[in-house]
Amino acid sequence: MKKLDARICLALLLLFVCSCTSQNDDNLPSKLDGEAAGGDMTVYLSTSQAFGTPAPNLSAENLIFHQNGDVAFEATFVSNPSPKNGGLGPVFNNNACNSCHPADGRASFPSNVNAMSGFFFRISVPGTDEHGGPKPVPGFGTQLQHQALYGYEPEGKLQVFYSERVVQLADGTAVSLQVPEYEIINPYMELPADVQISPRIGMPVFGLGLLDAIPDESILANADPDDLDEDGISGKANYVWDVVSQSMQLGRFGWKAGTASILAQSVGAYSGDMGLTTYLHPVPDTYGQTNGDTAITSVEVSREEVEKVVFYGQTLGVPAARNLDDVQVIKGRQVFDKLNCKACHIPSFTTGADYSLAEARNQKIYPYTDMLLHDMGDDLADNRDEFAANGKEWKTRPLWGIGLTKLTSGHTSFLHDGRARNLTEAILWHGGEAEESRDGFINLSTADREALLVFLNAL
Numbered sequence: 001m002k003k004l005d006a007r008i009c010l011a012l013l014l015l016f017v018c019s020c021t022s023q024n025d026d027n028l029p030s031k032l033d034g035e036a037a038g039g040d041m042t043v044y045l046s047t048s049q050a051f052g053t054p055a056p057n058l059s060a061e062n063l064i065f066h067q068n069g070d071v072a073f074e075a076t077f078v079s080n081p082s083p084k085n086g087g088l089g090p091v092f093n094n095n096a097c098n099s100c101h102p103a104d105g106r107a108s109f110p111s112n113v114n115a116m117s118g119f120f121f122r123i124s125v126p127g128t129d130e131h132g133g134p135k136p137v138p139g140f141g142t143q144l145q146h147q148a149l150y151g152y153e154p155e156g157k158l159q160v161f162y163s164e165r166v167v168q169l170a171d172g173t174a175v176s177l178q179v180p181e182y183e184i185i186n187p188y189m190e191l192p193a194d195v196q197i198s199p200r201i202g203m204p205v206f207g208l209g210l211l212d213a214i215p216d217e218s219i220l221a222n223a224d225p226d227d228l229d230e231d232g233i234s235g236k237a238n239y240v241w242d243v244v245s246q247s248m249q250l251g252r253f254g255w256k257a258g259t260a261s262i263l264a265q266s267v268g269a270y271s272g273d274m275g276l277t278t279y280l281h282p283v284p285d286t287y288g289q290t291n292g293d294t295a296i297t298s299v300e301v302s303r304e305e306v307e308k309v310v311f312y313g314q315t316l317g318v319p320a321a322r323n324l325d326d327v328q329v330i331k332g333r334q335v336f337d338k339l340n341c342k343a344c345h346i347p348s349f350t351t352g353a354d355y356s357l358a359e360a361r362n363q364k365i366y367p368y369t370d371m372l373l374h375d376m377g378d379d380l381a382d383n384r385d386e387f388a389a390n391g392k393e394w395k396t397r398p399l400w401g402i403g404l405t406k407l408t409s410g411h412t413s414f415l416h417d418g419r420a421r422n423l424t425e426a427i428l429w430h431g432g433e434a435e436e437s438r439d440g441f442i443n444l445s446t447a448d449r450e451a452l453l454v455f456l457n458a459l
Protein backbone atom coordinates (compact mmCIF):
# COMPACT_ATOMS: atom_id res chain seq x y z
CA MET A 1 0.00 0.00 0.00
CA LYS A 2 2.61 2.41 1.11
CA LYS A 3 4.68 1.68 -1.99
CA LEU A 4 1.67 2.28 -4.25
CA ASP A 5 0.88 5.57 -2.48
CA ALA A 6 4.38 6.71 -3.05
CA ARG A 7 4.14 5.78 -6.71
CA ILE A 8 0.83 7.61 -7.09
CA CYS A 9 2.40 10.58 -5.36
CA LEU A 10 5.32 10.49 -7.75
CA ALA A 11 2.99 10.19 -10.73
CA LEU A 12 0.92 13.12 -9.51
CA LEU A 13 4.05 15.12 -8.89
CA LEU A 14 5.32 14.37 -12.40
CA LEU A 15 1.96 15.30 -13.87
CA PHE A 16 2.08 18.56 -11.95
CA VAL A 17 5.62 19.35 -13.03
CA CYS A 18 4.82 18.42 -16.60
CA SER A 19 1.71 20.56 -16.76
CA CYS A 20 3.67 23.41 -15.23
CA THR A 21 6.35 23.12 -17.86
CA SER A 22 3.84 23.01 -20.67
CA GLN A 23 2.09 26.01 -19.20
CA ASN A 24 5.42 27.82 -19.20
CA ASP A 25 5.87 26.90 -22.84
CA ASP A 26 2.56 28.48 -23.66
CA ASN A 27 3.64 31.67 -21.96
CA LEU A 28 6.88 31.86 -23.92
CA PRO A 29 6.53 34.16 -26.92
CA SER A 30 5.95 31.61 -29.66
CA LYS A 31 7.13 32.32 -33.22
CA LEU A 32 4.42 34.21 -35.05
CA ASP A 33 3.51 33.14 -38.57
CA GLY A 34 6.03 34.79 -40.86
CA GLU A 35 8.43 36.00 -38.20
CA ALA A 36 11.10 33.49 -39.23
CA ALA A 37 11.12 35.03 -42.72
CA GLY A 38 14.05 32.87 -43.84
CA GLY A 39 13.18 29.69 -41.89
CA ASP A 40 16.30 28.37 -40.18
CA MET A 41 18.32 30.93 -42.15
CA THR A 42 16.62 33.79 -40.27
CA VAL A 43 18.77 36.38 -38.52
CA TYR A 44 17.18 37.94 -35.42
CA LEU A 45 18.81 41.30 -35.74
CA SER A 46 17.42 44.75 -36.44
CA THR A 47 20.61 46.75 -36.75
CA SER A 48 22.48 48.17 -39.74
CA GLN A 49 24.00 44.68 -40.14
CA ALA A 50 20.59 43.03 -40.63
CA PHE A 51 21.22 42.26 -44.34
CA GLY A 52 24.90 41.41 -43.95
CA THR A 53 24.89 38.58 -41.43
CA PRO A 54 25.50 34.93 -42.29
CA ALA A 55 22.59 32.52 -41.82
CA PRO A 56 22.86 31.13 -38.27
CA ASN A 57 22.45 27.50 -39.38
CA LEU A 58 25.61 27.32 -41.52
CA SER A 59 27.97 24.47 -40.75
CA ALA A 60 31.34 25.55 -39.32
CA GLU A 61 32.99 24.78 -42.63
CA ASN A 62 30.40 26.72 -44.60
CA LEU A 63 30.69 29.70 -42.26
CA ILE A 64 34.39 29.95 -43.11
CA PHE A 65 33.61 29.73 -46.82
CA HIS A 66 30.99 32.46 -46.33
CA GLN A 67 33.51 34.70 -44.60
CA ASN A 68 35.94 34.26 -47.48
CA GLY A 69 33.06 35.19 -49.76
CA ASP A 70 32.50 38.35 -47.73
CA VAL A 71 36.09 39.38 -48.51
CA ALA A 72 35.52 38.65 -52.22
CA PHE A 73 32.28 40.68 -52.22
CA GLU A 74 34.13 43.65 -50.74
CA ALA A 75 37.25 43.39 -52.94
CA THR A 76 37.97 46.64 -54.77
CA PHE A 77 39.41 46.05 -58.23
CA VAL A 78 42.07 48.27 -59.78
CA SER A 79 43.74 48.62 -63.16
CA ASN A 80 46.58 46.36 -64.30
CA PRO A 81 49.35 45.88 -63.46
CA SER A 82 48.54 45.10 -59.85
CA PRO A 83 49.66 42.25 -57.55
CA LYS A 84 46.09 41.89 -56.29
CA ASN A 85 42.57 42.48 -57.68
CA GLY A 86 43.82 43.82 -61.00
CA GLY A 87 42.05 43.73 -64.35
CA LEU A 88 39.38 46.40 -63.80
CA GLY A 89 37.94 47.80 -67.01
CA PRO A 90 39.04 49.24 -69.36
CA VAL A 91 35.43 50.44 -69.16
CA PHE A 92 33.20 49.65 -66.20
CA ASN A 93 30.39 50.93 -63.99
CA ASN A 94 31.94 50.38 -60.57
CA ASN A 95 34.88 48.56 -58.96
CA ALA A 96 33.44 46.33 -56.22
CA CYS A 97 30.31 44.24 -55.66
CA ASN A 98 29.52 46.00 -52.41
CA SER A 99 29.81 49.46 -53.99
CA CYS A 100 26.55 48.70 -55.80
CA HIS A 101 25.06 46.54 -53.03
CA PRO A 102 26.19 48.56 -49.99
CA ALA A 103 25.88 46.68 -46.68
CA ASP A 104 24.34 43.89 -48.82
CA GLY A 105 21.35 46.13 -49.39
CA ARG A 106 20.22 48.38 -52.20
CA ALA A 107 22.10 51.32 -53.64
CA SER A 108 20.69 54.81 -53.20
CA PHE A 109 20.00 56.85 -56.30
CA PRO A 110 23.23 58.82 -56.87
CA SER A 111 23.21 62.60 -56.39
CA ASN A 112 25.65 62.78 -59.32
CA VAL A 113 24.39 60.28 -61.89
CA ASN A 114 27.82 60.15 -63.58
CA ALA A 115 29.78 59.30 -60.45
CA MET A 116 30.47 55.61 -59.72
CA SER A 117 27.29 54.28 -58.12
CA GLY A 118 24.92 51.34 -58.07
CA PHE A 119 23.03 52.75 -61.04
CA PHE A 120 23.57 52.01 -64.72
CA PHE A 121 21.83 51.56 -68.08
CA ARG A 122 21.23 48.26 -69.80
CA ILE A 123 20.93 48.99 -73.51
CA SER A 124 19.98 47.25 -76.75
CA VAL A 125 18.49 47.77 -80.18
CA PRO A 126 15.14 46.25 -81.26
CA GLY A 127 15.32 42.53 -82.07
CA THR A 128 17.00 39.66 -80.31
CA ASP A 129 20.41 38.00 -80.16
CA GLU A 130 20.99 34.36 -81.14
CA HIS A 131 19.51 33.13 -77.83
CA GLY A 132 16.41 35.35 -77.80
CA GLY A 133 17.97 37.90 -75.44
CA PRO A 134 18.52 41.64 -75.91
CA LYS A 135 20.26 42.55 -79.19
CA PRO A 136 23.57 44.33 -78.56
CA VAL A 137 24.07 47.91 -79.71
CA PRO A 138 26.93 47.85 -82.25
CA GLY A 139 30.03 49.20 -80.49
CA PHE A 140 28.31 49.26 -77.09
CA GLY A 141 26.96 45.80 -76.28
CA THR A 142 24.06 45.44 -73.84
CA GLN A 143 25.30 47.63 -71.02
CA LEU A 144 26.55 51.21 -71.04
CA GLN A 145 29.78 51.45 -69.04
CA HIS A 146 30.00 55.08 -68.02
CA GLN A 147 33.43 54.86 -66.32
CA ALA A 148 36.82 54.19 -67.89
CA LEU A 149 40.45 53.77 -66.91
CA TYR A 150 42.88 56.59 -67.60
CA GLY A 151 43.57 56.68 -71.34
CA TYR A 152 40.25 55.08 -72.31
CA GLU A 153 36.92 56.63 -73.16
CA PRO A 154 33.78 55.63 -71.29
CA GLU A 155 31.04 54.45 -73.64
CA GLY A 156 28.96 57.46 -72.76
CA LYS A 157 27.48 59.39 -69.87
CA LEU A 158 24.05 59.29 -68.28
CA GLN A 159 21.46 62.00 -68.04
CA VAL A 160 18.27 62.06 -66.02
CA PHE A 161 15.59 64.76 -65.88
CA TYR A 162 12.69 64.67 -63.46
CA SER A 163 9.30 66.24 -63.82
CA GLU A 164 6.75 66.24 -61.04
CA ARG A 165 3.41 64.48 -60.92
CA VAL A 166 1.05 65.00 -58.01
CA VAL A 167 -1.25 62.18 -56.94
CA GLN A 168 -4.20 63.13 -54.76
CA LEU A 169 -5.13 60.47 -52.18
CA ALA A 170 -8.76 60.03 -51.07
CA ASP A 171 -8.09 61.52 -47.63
CA GLY A 172 -6.78 64.73 -49.21
CA THR A 173 -3.06 63.98 -48.91
CA ALA A 174 -1.08 65.08 -51.97
CA VAL A 175 1.93 62.92 -52.92
CA SER A 176 4.48 64.16 -55.42
CA LEU A 177 6.10 61.60 -57.69
CA GLN A 178 9.31 62.32 -59.61
CA VAL A 179 8.89 61.16 -63.22
CA PRO A 180 12.29 60.35 -64.72
CA GLU A 181 13.46 60.72 -68.29
CA TYR A 182 16.73 59.06 -69.24
CA GLU A 183 19.21 59.76 -71.98
CA ILE A 184 22.71 58.80 -73.03
CA ILE A 185 24.97 61.78 -73.62
CA ASN A 186 28.51 62.06 -75.03
CA PRO A 187 28.71 58.54 -76.56
CA TYR A 188 32.26 57.62 -77.61
CA MET A 189 30.92 56.82 -81.09
CA GLU A 190 27.62 57.35 -82.81
CA LEU A 191 24.66 55.64 -81.19
CA PRO A 192 21.84 54.24 -83.34
CA ALA A 193 18.68 56.34 -83.07
CA ASP A 194 16.60 53.39 -81.86
CA VAL A 195 18.72 52.50 -78.82
CA GLN A 196 16.63 51.22 -75.91
CA ILE A 197 17.57 52.13 -72.33
CA SER A 198 16.71 50.17 -69.20
CA PRO A 199 17.81 51.98 -66.02
CA ARG A 200 18.67 49.64 -63.12
CA ILE A 201 19.90 49.98 -59.57
CA GLY A 202 21.61 47.43 -57.31
CA MET A 203 19.18 45.61 -55.02
CA PRO A 204 19.64 43.66 -51.76
CA VAL A 205 21.54 40.38 -52.01
CA PHE A 206 20.50 38.49 -48.86
CA GLY A 207 18.36 35.34 -48.83
CA LEU A 208 19.30 34.43 -52.40
CA GLY A 209 20.03 30.78 -51.57
CA LEU A 210 16.45 30.40 -50.37
CA LEU A 211 14.97 32.06 -53.48
CA ASP A 212 17.19 29.79 -55.56
CA ALA A 213 15.92 26.78 -53.61
CA ILE A 214 12.24 27.34 -54.43
CA PRO A 215 11.42 24.49 -56.85
CA ASP A 216 10.64 25.53 -60.44
CA GLU A 217 7.24 23.77 -60.12
CA SER A 218 6.26 25.91 -57.12
CA ILE A 219 6.97 29.09 -59.09
CA LEU A 220 5.28 27.82 -62.24
CA ALA A 221 2.19 26.77 -60.24
CA ASN A 222 1.32 30.47 -59.85
CA ALA A 223 1.97 31.44 -63.46
CA ASP A 224 -1.17 32.37 -65.38
CA PRO A 225 0.24 34.14 -68.45
CA ASP A 226 -3.09 34.40 -70.25
CA ASP A 227 -5.03 35.17 -67.07
CA LEU A 228 -7.31 32.17 -67.52
CA ASP A 229 -8.84 32.66 -64.08
CA GLU A 230 -9.68 36.27 -65.07
CA ASP A 231 -8.60 37.92 -61.85
CA GLY A 232 -6.62 40.60 -63.73
CA ILE A 233 -3.28 39.16 -62.56
CA SER A 234 -1.26 37.14 -65.05
CA GLY A 235 2.21 36.24 -63.79
CA LYS A 236 4.64 34.94 -66.38
CA ALA A 237 7.85 32.99 -66.01
CA ASN A 238 10.93 34.33 -67.73
CA TYR A 239 13.05 31.78 -69.62
CA VAL A 240 16.57 32.96 -70.24
CA TRP A 241 19.78 31.81 -71.86
CA ASP A 242 21.96 30.52 -69.05
CA VAL A 243 25.74 30.87 -69.48
CA VAL A 244 26.35 28.14 -66.90
CA SER A 245 24.31 25.27 -68.38
CA GLN A 246 24.37 26.65 -71.95
CA SER A 247 20.62 26.15 -72.15
CA MET A 248 17.35 27.98 -71.57
CA GLN A 249 16.40 28.06 -67.89
CA LEU A 250 13.77 29.63 -65.63
CA GLY A 251 14.92 33.18 -64.83
CA ARG A 252 15.07 34.12 -61.16
CA PHE A 253 17.41 37.04 -60.55
CA GLY A 254 17.64 40.65 -61.72
CA TRP A 255 14.77 43.15 -62.03
CA LYS A 256 13.32 41.21 -65.00
CA ALA A 257 14.40 37.75 -63.83
CA GLY A 258 16.96 37.89 -66.63
CA THR A 259 19.43 35.41 -65.10
CA ALA A 260 18.85 31.85 -63.95
CA SER A 261 21.23 31.63 -61.01
CA ILE A 262 23.34 33.56 -58.52
CA LEU A 263 26.38 32.28 -60.40
CA ALA A 264 25.16 33.57 -63.77
CA GLN A 265 24.26 36.93 -62.22
CA SER A 266 27.64 37.24 -60.48
CA VAL A 267 29.86 36.40 -63.46
CA GLY A 268 27.68 38.77 -65.49
CA ALA A 269 28.47 41.47 -62.92
CA TYR A 270 32.20 40.82 -63.06
CA SER A 271 32.08 41.03 -66.83
CA GLY A 272 29.60 43.83 -67.49
CA ASP A 273 29.76 45.93 -64.32
CA MET A 274 33.50 45.75 -63.67
CA GLY A 275 35.20 44.61 -66.90
CA LEU A 276 36.62 41.42 -65.37
CA THR A 277 36.80 38.12 -67.23
CA THR A 278 35.98 34.78 -65.58
CA TYR A 279 35.81 31.16 -66.74
CA LEU A 280 32.22 31.75 -67.85
CA HIS A 281 32.95 35.05 -69.62
CA PRO A 282 36.51 34.56 -70.89
CA VAL A 283 36.02 37.06 -73.71
CA PRO A 284 36.04 40.67 -72.42
CA ASP A 285 32.68 42.45 -72.64
CA THR A 286 34.31 45.15 -74.80
CA TYR A 287 36.40 42.85 -77.00
CA GLY A 288 36.61 44.35 -80.48
CA GLN A 289 35.44 47.82 -79.46
CA THR A 290 37.78 50.70 -80.27
CA ASN A 291 37.67 51.80 -76.60
CA GLY A 292 37.92 48.25 -75.26
CA ASP A 293 40.12 45.19 -74.88
CA THR A 294 42.24 44.21 -77.85
CA ALA A 295 43.27 40.78 -76.53
CA ILE A 296 41.77 37.76 -74.78
CA THR A 297 44.12 37.13 -71.85
CA SER A 298 43.97 34.61 -69.01
CA VAL A 299 40.93 35.13 -66.78
CA GLU A 300 41.09 38.09 -64.40
CA VAL A 301 39.03 36.56 -61.58
CA SER A 302 39.69 32.93 -60.67
CA ARG A 303 36.99 30.29 -60.50
CA GLU A 304 37.68 29.93 -56.79
CA GLU A 305 37.01 33.64 -56.25
CA VAL A 306 33.77 33.39 -58.25
CA GLU A 307 32.62 30.41 -56.17
CA LYS A 308 33.27 32.32 -52.95
CA VAL A 309 31.31 35.39 -54.01
CA VAL A 310 28.37 33.23 -55.15
CA PHE A 311 28.35 31.32 -51.87
CA TYR A 312 28.27 34.61 -49.99
CA GLY A 313 24.97 35.77 -51.52
CA GLN A 314 23.60 32.26 -51.21
CA THR A 315 24.24 32.12 -47.46
CA LEU A 316 23.44 35.62 -46.16
CA GLY A 317 20.62 35.27 -43.61
CA VAL A 318 17.20 36.90 -43.90
CA PRO A 319 16.20 39.39 -41.21
CA ALA A 320 13.25 38.30 -39.05
CA ALA A 321 9.97 40.16 -39.34
CA ARG A 322 9.23 42.28 -36.29
CA ASN A 323 6.21 43.19 -34.12
CA LEU A 324 3.85 40.89 -35.97
CA ASP A 325 1.49 40.82 -32.96
CA ASP A 326 1.17 44.60 -32.90
CA VAL A 327 -2.46 45.62 -33.56
CA GLN A 328 -1.52 48.03 -36.33
CA VAL A 329 0.66 45.40 -38.03
CA ILE A 330 -2.19 42.88 -37.87
CA LYS A 331 -4.54 45.44 -39.40
CA GLY A 332 -1.95 46.36 -42.03
CA ARG A 333 -1.63 42.73 -43.06
CA GLN A 334 -5.41 42.61 -43.55
CA VAL A 335 -5.21 45.70 -45.77
CA PHE A 336 -2.37 44.04 -47.75
CA ASP A 337 -4.64 41.03 -48.31
CA LYS A 338 -7.71 43.13 -49.10
CA LEU A 339 -5.86 45.19 -51.74
CA ASN A 340 -4.67 41.91 -53.26
CA CYS A 341 -1.00 42.85 -52.93
CA LYS A 342 -0.53 39.19 -52.03
CA ALA A 343 -1.55 38.08 -55.54
CA CYS A 344 1.97 39.01 -56.71
CA HIS A 345 3.81 39.49 -53.42
CA ILE A 346 2.97 35.90 -52.41
CA PRO A 347 3.79 35.66 -48.72
CA SER A 348 5.19 32.15 -48.40
CA PHE A 349 6.95 29.26 -50.14
CA THR A 350 8.62 26.06 -49.01
CA THR A 351 12.06 25.41 -50.44
CA GLY A 352 12.95 22.15 -52.17
CA ALA A 353 14.38 19.03 -50.55
CA ASP A 354 17.18 18.50 -53.03
CA TYR A 355 18.75 21.95 -53.31
CA SER A 356 22.56 21.98 -53.47
CA LEU A 357 22.97 23.84 -50.15
CA ALA A 358 21.71 21.65 -47.27
CA GLU A 359 21.04 24.66 -45.01
CA ALA A 360 18.48 26.05 -47.48
CA ARG A 361 16.47 22.83 -47.92
CA ASN A 362 12.89 22.33 -46.68
CA GLN A 363 12.48 25.82 -45.29
CA LYS A 364 9.19 27.65 -44.95
CA ILE A 365 10.09 31.15 -46.05
CA TYR A 366 8.24 34.48 -46.32
CA PRO A 367 9.77 36.39 -49.25
CA TYR A 368 6.54 38.11 -50.49
CA THR A 369 7.27 37.49 -54.15
CA ASP A 370 6.01 35.03 -56.77
CA MET A 371 9.31 35.25 -58.73
CA LEU A 372 7.18 35.97 -61.82
CA LEU A 373 6.91 38.82 -64.31
CA HIS A 374 3.98 41.23 -64.32
CA ASP A 375 2.87 44.02 -66.62
CA MET A 376 3.31 47.07 -64.38
CA GLY A 377 1.94 49.60 -66.85
CA ASP A 378 3.36 52.36 -69.05
CA ASP A 379 4.72 54.52 -66.26
CA LEU A 380 7.22 51.89 -65.07
CA ALA A 381 7.91 50.50 -68.56
CA ASP A 382 11.47 50.54 -69.91
CA ASN A 383 10.17 49.46 -73.35
CA ARG A 384 13.06 47.00 -73.64
CA ASP A 385 12.55 43.23 -73.88
CA GLU A 386 14.70 40.82 -71.91
CA PHE A 387 14.01 37.28 -73.14
CA ALA A 388 10.32 36.59 -72.35
CA ALA A 389 9.97 39.80 -70.32
CA ASN A 390 8.48 42.57 -72.43
CA GLY A 391 9.04 46.29 -72.01
CA LYS A 392 6.31 46.64 -69.39
CA GLU A 393 7.12 43.58 -67.31
CA TRP A 394 9.12 43.37 -64.10
CA LYS A 395 9.68 40.60 -61.59
CA THR A 396 7.74 40.99 -58.34
CA ARG A 397 10.25 42.19 -55.78
CA PRO A 398 10.59 40.28 -52.52
CA LEU A 399 9.41 42.49 -49.66
CA TRP A 400 11.27 40.67 -46.85
CA GLY A 401 13.56 43.03 -44.97
CA ILE A 402 12.10 46.09 -46.75
CA GLY A 403 11.29 47.81 -43.44
CA LEU A 404 14.98 47.76 -42.52
CA THR A 405 16.10 49.64 -45.65
CA LYS A 406 16.61 52.97 -43.90
CA LEU A 407 18.54 51.38 -41.06
CA THR A 408 20.81 49.22 -43.24
CA SER A 409 21.22 51.46 -46.26
CA GLY A 410 20.51 54.99 -45.01
CA HIS A 411 17.81 55.74 -47.57
CA THR A 412 14.40 54.55 -48.76
CA SER A 413 14.62 54.62 -52.58
CA PHE A 414 12.70 51.78 -54.19
CA LEU A 415 11.84 50.25 -57.58
CA HIS A 416 14.15 49.17 -60.42
CA ASP A 417 15.63 52.63 -60.94
CA GLY A 418 15.35 53.97 -57.40
CA ARG A 419 12.80 56.60 -58.46
CA ALA A 420 10.47 56.08 -55.48
CA ARG A 421 11.63 57.98 -52.40
CA ASN A 422 9.56 55.96 -49.95
CA LEU A 423 7.07 53.07 -49.74
CA THR A 424 4.06 55.26 -50.52
CA GLU A 425 5.62 56.43 -53.80
CA ALA A 426 6.64 52.86 -54.67
CA ILE A 427 3.02 51.72 -54.33
CA LEU A 428 1.68 54.70 -56.27
CA TRP A 429 3.94 53.81 -59.23
CA HIS A 430 2.21 50.42 -59.54
CA GLY A 431 0.08 50.19 -62.70
CA GLY A 432 -0.92 47.57 -65.29
CA GLU A 433 -1.94 44.38 -63.52
CA ALA A 434 -1.46 46.17 -60.18
CA GLU A 435 -3.69 49.13 -61.08
CA GLU A 436 -6.60 47.93 -58.96
CA SER A 437 -4.34 47.41 -55.95
CA ARG A 438 -2.92 50.89 -56.43
CA ASP A 439 -6.35 52.51 -56.75
CA GLY A 440 -7.42 50.64 -53.62
CA PHE A 441 -4.41 52.14 -51.87
CA ILE A 442 -5.34 55.65 -53.05
CA ASN A 443 -8.83 55.16 -51.65
CA LEU A 444 -7.78 53.87 -48.22
CA SER A 445 -8.70 55.76 -45.06
CA THR A 446 -5.75 57.47 -43.41
CA ALA A 447 -5.73 54.86 -40.62
CA ASP A 448 -5.74 51.89 -43.02
CA ARG A 449 -3.00 53.41 -45.17
CA GLU A 450 -0.83 54.00 -42.13
CA ALA A 451 -1.47 50.45 -40.93
CA LEU A 452 -0.38 49.05 -44.32
CA LEU A 453 2.86 51.03 -44.14
CA VAL A 454 3.47 49.89 -40.56
CA PHE A 455 2.98 46.29 -41.74
CA LEU A 456 5.45 46.72 -44.64
CA ASN A 457 7.94 48.28 -42.23
CA ALA A 458 7.60 45.22 -39.97
CA LEU A 459 8.85 42.94 -42.79
Ligand code: HEC
Nearest residue numbers: 093094096097100118200201202253254255265266269273
Ligand atom coordinates in the same frame (compact mmCIF):
# COMPACT_ATOMS: atom_id res chain seq x y z
C1 HEC B 1 27.79 48.81 -61.08
C2 HEC B 1 26.97 48.28 -60.03
C3 HEC B 1 27.03 46.81 -59.70
C4 HEC B 1 28.12 46.04 -59.41
C5 HEC B 1 29.58 46.44 -59.44
C6 HEC B 1 27.60 44.75 -59.02
N1 HEC B 1 26.24 44.74 -59.09
FE1 HEC B 1 25.03 43.19 -58.65
N2 HEC B 1 23.45 44.21 -59.38
C7 HEC B 1 23.49 45.50 -59.87
C8 HEC B 1 22.24 45.80 -60.55
C9 HEC B 1 21.88 47.11 -61.23
C10 HEC B 1 21.46 44.62 -60.47
C11 HEC B 1 20.13 44.38 -61.18
C12 HEC B 1 20.52 43.85 -62.55
C13 HEC B 1 19.40 43.62 -63.51
O1 HEC B 1 18.24 43.78 -63.19
O2 HEC B 1 19.68 43.23 -64.65
C14 HEC B 1 22.24 43.66 -59.70
C15 HEC B 1 21.78 42.39 -59.36
C16 HEC B 1 22.52 41.48 -58.63
C17 HEC B 1 22.01 40.21 -58.14
C18 HEC B 1 20.59 39.71 -58.28
C19 HEC B 1 19.83 39.88 -56.98
C20 HEC B 1 18.35 39.57 -57.07
O3 HEC B 1 17.70 39.49 -56.02
O4 HEC B 1 17.81 39.40 -58.17
C21 HEC B 1 23.07 39.56 -57.57
C22 HEC B 1 23.06 38.18 -56.96
C23 HEC B 1 24.22 40.42 -57.68
N3 HEC B 1 23.84 41.59 -58.32
C24 HEC B 1 25.49 40.09 -57.24
C25 HEC B 1 26.62 40.85 -57.52
C26 HEC B 1 27.96 40.40 -57.30
C27 HEC B 1 28.36 39.06 -56.71
C28 HEC B 1 28.79 41.40 -57.71
C29 HEC B 1 30.30 41.41 -57.76
C30 HEC B 1 30.91 40.34 -58.52
C31 HEC B 1 27.93 42.48 -58.18
N4 HEC B 1 26.63 42.12 -58.05
C32 HEC B 1 28.40 43.68 -58.67
C33 HEC B 1 24.54 46.38 -59.75
C34 HEC B 1 25.85 45.97 -59.52
Ligand code: HEC
Nearest residue numbers: 339341344374380394395396397414415416426433434437
Ligand atom coordinates in the same frame (compact mmCIF):
# COMPACT_ATOMS: atom_id res chain seq x y z
C1 HEC C 1 0.58 42.69 -60.36
C2 HEC C 1 1.57 42.34 -59.39
C3 HEC C 1 1.75 43.25 -58.19
C4 HEC C 1 0.80 43.68 -57.30
C5 HEC C 1 -0.69 43.37 -57.29
C6 HEC C 1 1.50 44.48 -56.33
N1 HEC C 1 2.83 44.53 -56.63
FE1 HEC C 1 4.26 45.51 -55.60
N2 HEC C 1 5.62 45.10 -57.05
C7 HEC C 1 5.39 44.34 -58.16
C8 HEC C 1 6.51 44.43 -59.06
C9 HEC C 1 6.64 43.73 -60.39
C10 HEC C 1 7.45 45.28 -58.45
C11 HEC C 1 8.79 45.77 -59.03
C12 HEC C 1 8.51 46.97 -59.93
C13 HEC C 1 9.70 47.76 -60.35
O1 HEC C 1 10.75 47.69 -59.73
O2 HEC C 1 9.59 48.52 -61.33
C14 HEC C 1 6.86 45.67 -57.17
C15 HEC C 1 7.48 46.49 -56.26
C16 HEC C 1 6.95 46.81 -55.01
C17 HEC C 1 7.64 47.57 -54.00
C18 HEC C 1 9.07 48.09 -54.09
C19 HEC C 1 10.04 46.97 -53.77
C20 HEC C 1 11.48 47.28 -54.04
O3 HEC C 1 12.29 46.44 -53.67
O4 HEC C 1 11.83 48.31 -54.64
C21 HEC C 1 6.79 47.67 -52.93
C22 HEC C 1 7.06 48.36 -51.62
C23 HEC C 1 5.55 47.02 -53.30
N3 HEC C 1 5.69 46.50 -54.56
C24 HEC C 1 4.42 46.92 -52.50
C25 HEC C 1 3.18 46.53 -52.96
C26 HEC C 1 1.94 46.71 -52.23
C27 HEC C 1 1.83 47.28 -50.84
C28 HEC C 1 0.94 46.24 -53.03
C29 HEC C 1 -0.54 46.29 -52.77
C30 HEC C 1 -1.09 47.62 -52.59
C31 HEC C 1 1.57 45.74 -54.23
N4 HEC C 1 2.91 45.94 -54.17
C32 HEC C 1 0.88 45.13 -55.28
C33 HEC C 1 4.25 43.60 -58.42
C34 HEC C 1 3.02 43.80 -57.77
Ligand SMILES: [Ca+2]
Nearest residue numbers: 087088089275
Ligand atom coordinates in the same frame (compact mmCIF):
# COMPACT_ATOMS: atom_id res chain seq x y z
CA1 LIG D 1 39.53 43.67 -67.58
Ligand SMILES: [Ca+2]
Nearest residue numbers: 140141143145
Ligand atom coordinates in the same frame (compact mmCIF):
# COMPACT_ATOMS: atom_id res chain seq x y z
CA1 LIG E 1 29.09 48.19 -73.15
Ligand SMILES: [Ca+2]
Nearest residue numbers: 224227231233
Ligand atom coordinates in the same frame (compact mmCIF):
# COMPACT_ATOMS: atom_id res chain seq x y z
CA1 LIG F 1 -4.91 35.34 -63.14
